[in-house]
Amino acid sequence: MSGPNTDYDPVEVTPLKADQVEAMREAALAAIADAADLDALKQVRLDHAGDRSPLALANREIGALPPQARKEAGQRVGQARGAVNQALAARQAVLEAEHEERMLAEETVDVSLPTTRRRRGGRHPLTLQSELIADLFVAMGYEVAEGPVVEAEWLNFDALNLGPDHPARTMQDTFWTEPADDHVVLRTQTSPVQARTMLTRKPPIYVVCPGRVFRTDEYDATHSPMFHQVEGLVVDEGITMAHLKGTLDHFASQLFGDGITTRFRPSYFPFTEPSAEVDVLCFVCRNVEPQSCRTCRGEGWIEWGGCGVVNPRVLVACGVDPEVYSGFAFGMGIDRSFMFRHDLEDLRPLFEGDVRFSSAFGTEI
Numbered sequence: 185m186s187g188p189n190t191d192y193d194p195v196e197v198t199p200l201k202a203d204q205v206e207a208m209r210e211a212a213l214a215a216i217a218d219a220a221d222l223d224a225l226k227q228v229r230l231d232h233a234g235d236r237s238p239l240a241l242a243n244r245e246i247g248a249l250p251p252q253a254r255k256e257a258g259q260r261v262g263q264a265r266g267a268v269n270q271a272l273a274a275r276q277a278v279l280e281a282e283h284e285e286r287m288l289a290e291e292t293v294d295v296s297l298p299t300t301r302r303r304r305g306g307r308h309p310l311t312l313q314s315e316l317i318a319d320l321f322v323a324m325g326y327e328v329a330e331g332p333v334v335e336a337e338w339l340n341f342d343a344l345n346l347g348p349d350h351p352a353r354t355m356q357d358t359f360w361t362e363p364a365d366d367h368v369v370l371r372t373q374t375s376p377v378q379a380r381t382m383l384t385r386k387p388p389i390y391v392v393c394p395g396r397v398f399r400t401d402e403y404d405a406t407h408s409p410m411f412h413q414v415e416g417l418v419v420d421e422g423i424t425m426a427h428l429k430g431t432l433d434h435f436a437s438q439l440f441g442d443g444i445t446t447r448f449r450p451s452y453f454p455f456t457e458p459s460a461e462v463d464v465l466c467f468v469c470r471n472v473e474p475q476s477c478r479t480c481r482g483e484g485w486i487e488w489g490g491c492g493v494v495n496p497r498v499l500v501a502c503g504v505d506p507e508v509y510s511g512f513a514f515g516m517g518i519d520r521s522f523m524f525r526h527d528l529e530d531l532r533p534l535f536e537g538d539v540r541f542s543s544a545f546g547t548e549i
């Protein structure tokens with residue numbers, strides 16, 4: 185309320201003059217238009233339409249006017265307040281709509297955006313295959329044996345009855361380390377683990393050894409200078425070729441399916457006598473009408489590896505008495521087994537580390 189006023193004219197209360205009311209209304213409308221968000225508008229509402237706003241205060245002055253002046257002043261203030269309230273409501277609606285739109289845009293989940301989550305790692309298909317094979321033998325009571333990939337020439341060749349002039353030495357193209365006088369190679373086969381095992385433990389020996397081997401092969405669809413083999417060795421009393429056959433038949437049926445057996449073809453390896461190439465029955469056509477079978481290329485059988493009865497010369501070189509003990513050994517390519525098990529034409533993806541390839545084979549931890 186205004187204070188005591190000496191030249192008080194009851195018809196002319198200052199806050200109720202037309203230009204004053206108009207100025208209040210203009211100020212309110214400008215502030216409303218300027219309110220950039222709902223919080224700002226809340227403040228504008230308090231300042232221009234609240235109990236202590238100029239228009240509300242002016243409204244209170246109306247009572248002080250003489251009755252004949254009240255009507256006009258009341259209309260003037262009422263219209264201004266009405267216009268301000270309308271503008272507030274309109275601005276409120278606009279700002280609410282904007283707010284809602286912004287929230288919708290900000291909270292939208294674009295399910296097609298690339299994820300920032302890291303892919304779960306996994307183990308290489310060949311590692312899994314090697315472990316599967318090792319497990320099959322562990323279940324038969326074997327132990328897993330390991331040897332170094334950088335190996336003494338003597339263990340890779342000589343101990344296995346591959347003397348320096350043995351023609352079979354050239355069958356395996358060898359990486360030699362320098363200087364050559366050290367007689368150290370990257371092992372060309374897992375067979376040196378046979379020698380290492382016999383030199384370090386007494387029979388009975390039942391070991392399986394999956395591992396990496398190296399040969400100076402060109403890298404192409406079916407060759408790689410690094411690949412994997414699994415070696416098996418048994419040395420005990422009374423071991424015969426029959427035990428070898430039974431073991432490999434069991435191995436084949438576990439890896440390739442029930443009823444998948446092996447066949448032996450006479451062959452030569454310096455460390456076994458007699459020796460055989462071992463083929464596995466084609467697990468796709470099972471040698472029934474193999475002509476159209478892609479997996480075995482019409483053969484009915486698939487070459488798998490080499491095997492034989494341990495040559496007594498190897499037993500002697502490794503300190504085992506051939507009069508008391510005999511043994512069998514076998515070795516096959518893990519990558520090759522993986523290729524035909526999964527119908528792969530090219531082994532290179534196995535070594536190139538593209539997870540899109542690996543994950544197709546299940547890379548569970």
Ligand code: DAH
Pocket residue numbers: 372373374375415416453455456489490491492513514515516
């Ligand atoms: N080491 C042979 C190779 O790499 C495979 C092999 C043949 C292993 C006969 C054996 C075996 O244990 O008895 O070609």
